[in-house]
Amino acid sequence: MSFSEFLFRFLPFFLTITFVKGVINFILPIWFIDIYLALALASIIQFKFNFFSIIALFFIGIMRSFDGYYPLLFFSLLYIFLFWLKEVGKKFLKQENIYFPYLFCLISIFIVLFFQLFIYFFRLNLYSITYNFLFWVFMKSLFWLAMTFLFTCLFLKTLRFIIDDHKDK
Amino acid sequence: MSKKKAIVVILLIVLLAGSILAKKDPGKGFLGYLMSPLWRAESVLGEGLRDFLQKYLFLTSVKEENRLLKERILSLQQELAYFKEREALYERLEKIYKISERTKYPQVVAKIIYKGIDPYSEVMIIDKGSRDGIMPQMPILALAEGKGVGLVGQVVEVHRNWSKVILLTDPSFAVDVKVLRTQDRGIVRGKAEPLVSLEFLPLYSQAKEGDLVVTSGQDLLFPSGLLVGEIKKILKDPQGLFQRGEIQPYVDIYNLSYVVVLMKTPDLAM
Numbered sequence: 001m002s003f004s005e006f007l008f009r010f011l012p013f014f015l016t017i018t019f020v021k022g023v024i025n026f027i028l029p030i031w032f033i034d035i036y037l038a039l040a041l042a043s044i045i046q047f048k049f050n051f052f053s054i055i056a057l058f059f060i061g062i063m064r065s066f067d068g069y070y071p072l073l074f075f076s077l078l079y080i081f082l083f084w085l086k087e088v089g090k091k092f093l094k095q096e097n098i099y100f101p102y103l104f105c106l107i108s109i110f111i112v113l114f115f116q117l118f119i120y121f122f123r124l125n126l127y128s129i130t131y132n133f134l135f136w137v138f139m140k141s142l143f144w145l146a147m148t149f150l151f152t153c154l155f156l157k158t159l160r161f162i163i164d165d166h167k168d169k
Numbered sequence: 170m171s172k173k174k175a176i177v178v179i180l181l182i183v184l185l186a187g188s189i190l191a192k193k194d195p196g197k198g199f200l201g202y203l204m205s206p207l208w209r210a211e212s213v214l215g216e217g218l219r220d221f222l223q224k225y226l227f228l229t230s231v232k233e234e235n236r237l238l239k240e241r242i243l244s245l246q247q248e249l250a251y252f253k254e255r256e257a258l259y260e261r262l263e264k265i266y267k268i269s270e271r272t273k274y275p276q277v278v279a280k281i282i283y284k285g286i287d288p289y290s291e292v293m294i295i296d297k298g299s300r301d302g303i304m305p306q307m308p309i310l311a312l313a314e315g316k317g318v319g320l321v322g323q324v325v326e327v328h329r330n331w332s333k334v335i336l337l338t339d340p341s342f343a344v345d346v347k348v349l350r351t352q353d354r355g356i357v358r359g360k361a362e363p364l365v366s367l368e369f370l371p372l373y374s375q376a377k378e379g380d381l382v383v384t385s386g387q388d389l390l391f392p393s394g395l396l397v398g399e400i401k402k403i404l405k406d407p408q409g410l411f412q413r414g415e416i417q418p419y420v421d422i423y424n425l426s427y428v429v430v431l432m433k434t435p436d437l438a439m
Binding site for chain 2: 024030081
């Protein structure tokens with residue numbers, strides 16, 4: 001990502017998504033989607049590993065940390081780690097394969113889900129956890145995973161449209 | 170892996186671990202300060218849209234609701250006369266026997282400017298911070314429409330002009346409660362779901378569905394008598410030592426615009 005792409009393409013898109021998400025949040029208070037993770041994964045796939053891509057992920061991660069009870073840098077570092085993981089993954093998987101981005105997204109969402117569930121159960125202080133409750137958490141996580149994956153695909157297409165289509169002109 | 174990359178990875182892992190273990194985020198207050206105008210704009214637009222949808226798109230049931238409300242007013246007027254008489258009697262008794270201590274804490278009304286979306290935690294951000302006298306662990310209350318005031322959550326992070334609040338439904342929230350009818354004590358804990366858990370209710374307790382649950386004041390964090398919710402389900406605990414249940418919070422915590430911060434700090438240093 002170049003500086004101009006970051007400033008004139010990514011940043012306005014990011015701020016728009018953040019604003020729209022914040023507004024919809026007042027109307028629909030419960031969503032099982034992680035919009036910021038979807039945007040981060042789409043950016044990881046779309047952009048090359050450089051300074052501005054890392055800054056973009058840093059911003060997304062910081063905004064994500066306000067959504068829950070997490071430390072400020074937690075998600076920024078996690079997204080940058082996933083970015084590095086993609087670079088490593090490229091060496092082991094053929095990037096020509098069209099399934100690579102989707103496979104990477106799924107693995108990444110699983111990694112983030114693992115971290116979130118770990119923190120969730122660490123904070124949860126229930127005396128007795130029933131199978132009903134565990135089943136509900138499992139279903140919720142599954143739905144969250146599916147919706148985040150769908151939104152990642154959607155953001156990937158949008159980012160390609162915003163960055164690549166304008167680049168050709 | 171080259172030496173340089175290994176150093177970067179180790180540095181990332183150390184930073185990640187540090188960010189989890191760190192108790193304070195130095196830049197968070199400033200970033201929140203920068204973001205607060207955007208959050209305010211989001212809340213104004215979001216609430217406007219929500220009110221519009223509630224006022225104009227859901228008018229279909231208004232006529233029927235109006236008829237039911239008229240009937241309700243008639244029965245309430247009768248009840249009111251009865252309770253006025255009771256209140257006068259209660260006030261006289263209170264003066265004579267001092268049966269309840271009315272401890273009043275100062276209150277600050279705050280606007281909710283941001284609601285977090287996370288399936289595993291329930292937080293929101295209010296527009297009052299340390300400059301308004303807010304401190305961590307202060308209770309958050311809100312008006313339940315037509316019912317009274319109920320507990321909403323607790324302040325966890327305070328910055329200069331904004332604060333983070335965990336809701337009743339957050340996994341790290343816990344409050345000592347008692348069932349209003351039977352006076353049995355228990356602990357209410359959130360689990361990131363619309364209903365909260367009631368635990369450690371004694372086996373002999375006669376609490377049943379529909380009973381109101383209020384704060385007991387025994388945890389020294391929340392004053393006694395704050396409405397928490399209504400029991401939806403009572404079950405025997407799988408461990409066999411207690412009963413447990415599910416509680417519907419009294420306040421519709423997902424559709425709030427304003428909350429009240431009770432300026433009460435813990436009675437003892439925790």
